[in-house]
Structure formats: structure tokens, C-alpha cells
Amino acid sequence: MTDFPFSFVLPQPNVIPSRVDNHIVRNLSSLKGQFLDQDTYNEMLSKDDSLIYEVYEVKRPEIEGEFLMGISIVHPGKVGKEFYMTKGHYHTVIDTAEIYYCMRGEGFMVMETPEGETCVEPLSPGSVLYVPPRWAHRSICTSRQEDLVTFFAYPGNAGHDYGTIEKLGFRKLVLDGEKGIEIVDNPRFG
Ligand code: PA5
Ligand code: NI
Numbered sequence: 001m002t003d004f005p006f007s008f009v010l011p012q013p014n015v016i017p018s019r020v021d022n023h024i025v026r027n028l029s030s031l032k033g034q035f036l037d038q039d040t041y042n043e044m045l046s047k048d049d050s051l052i053y054e055v056y057e058v059k060r061p062e063i064e065g066e067f068l069m070g071i072s073i074v075h076p077g078k079v080g081k082e083f084y085m086t087k088g089h090y091h092t093v094i095d096t097a098e099i100y101y102c103m104r105g106e107g108f109m110v111m112e113t114p115e116g117e118t119c120v121e122p123l124s125p126g127s128v129l130y131v132p133p134r135w136a137h138r139s140i141c142t143s144r145q146e147d148l149v150t151f152f153a154y155p156g157n158a159g160h161d162y163g164t165i166e167k168l169g170f171r172k173l174v175l176d177g178e179k180g181i182e183i184v185d186n187p188r189f190g
Pocket of ligand 2: 089
């Protein structure tokens with residue numbers, strides 16, 4: 001891996017980086033236990049393991065002092081009333097932050113701390129979102145037809161802790177309610 005400065009572009013309209021080292025594809029099956037409506041989830045999965053989101057990573061050494069960058073693309077869709085979303089995670093090195101820049105689509109970043117604080121921030125083209133250290137994060141696409149596309153950058157040593165979120169999900173859910181988009185408490189937290 002070169003230590004020489006480099007640049008790349010995020011060409012419109014598809015914004016897939018001109019330099020890509022890794023392409024991650026996550027389907028419905030990788031979000032097992034995360035959607036509220038488990039019956040609808042199982043029914044959908046029995047028919048098709050649909051594509052939910054993709055990540056194009058620009059790799060750098062996974063060490064302090066580096067930044068890892070990429071593009072996250074959450075496709076539109078719902079499981080029951082709940083919009084398609086990423087798995088979401090804490091960083092393994094929990095005191096590391098992350099920056100997101102929304103390039104396309106509409107959605108939310110749902111965040112929480114281990115102490116139970118929550119924050120749900122809207123994302124639309126041009127939004128810059130700062131996720132401070134200690135905040136778990138999940139992006140959610142609420143567009144009906146358009147992908148939610150974000151550029152992200154986070155410290156090379158951050159790592160991903162998926163296990164904590166996999167237990168109960170996030171404390172806040174984003175649903176397609178009768179009167180529009182609703183942000184509600186996750187009943188699994190009692
Ligand atoms: O590190 C990040 O927060 C992003 O690169 C995410 O990995 C990306 O948005 C996909 O989400 P997740 O890692 O929760 O599957
Ligand atoms: Ni992250």
C-alpha cells in the first residue's frame with residue numbers, strides 16, 4: 001500500500017469511488033433479528049435474500065493515525081413498516097469518531113451510547129454528520145425510490161463491534177407510519 005498522497009473521485013450520478021479496494025454486499029439475511037416485524041422478515045427471506053446495502057471501501061492500514069474511507073449505499077425498501085438500514089455498530093475502540101457526508105437520497109442516522117442516550121439525525125444531500133466517540137450508528141434509507149448514499153471516514157484503528165447491537169437492535173426505530181415517518185422507541189428495550 002502506497003504512503004504517497006492520492007486522490008480519487010466520486011463520479012455523479014452513481015458516486016462509486018474511482019478507487020475501490022473492497023466491495024461489501026449485505027443482504028436481508030445479514031440483518032437477522034434487527035427488524036421489529038419478524039414474521040414479515042421471515043416471509044420476505046423465504047422468498048428472496050434481497051440486497052439491502054453496499055459499501056465501497058478505500059483501504060488503508062487499520063492503525064491509529066490513518067483514516068478509512070468509503071461510500072455506503074442503502075437501497076430503498078421496507079420490512080413491514082421499517083425502512084431498510086445498515087446493521088449498525090459501535091467502534092471496537094469505542095472512543096473513535098466518524099464523519100459522514102450525505103451525497104444522495106433521504107434518511108436518518110440513528111445513534112446511541114452505552115449509557116442509553118439516543119440521537120436521530122436526518123440525512124439529505126449536503127448534510128455533514130459528526131458521530132462523536134462512543135456513539136453507535138446505523139444509517140436508514142427513507143427515500144421511496146432513491147438510494148441513501150453517504151461518504152464516510154473514520155480512524156484506521158476503530159474496528160467494528162456488531163455484537164452489542166445484534167442483541168436488541170437500537171433503542172430508536174424509524175417507521176413508515178400512518179402520518180408519515182415516525183421515530184419510535186424499540187419495544188425490545190421494555
Ligand atoms: O464504519 C462505518 O460506520 C461505515 O463504514 C459502515 O461500516 C457502513 O455504513 C455499513 O454499516 P455497517 O458496518 O453497520 O454494516
Ligand atoms: Ni462506524
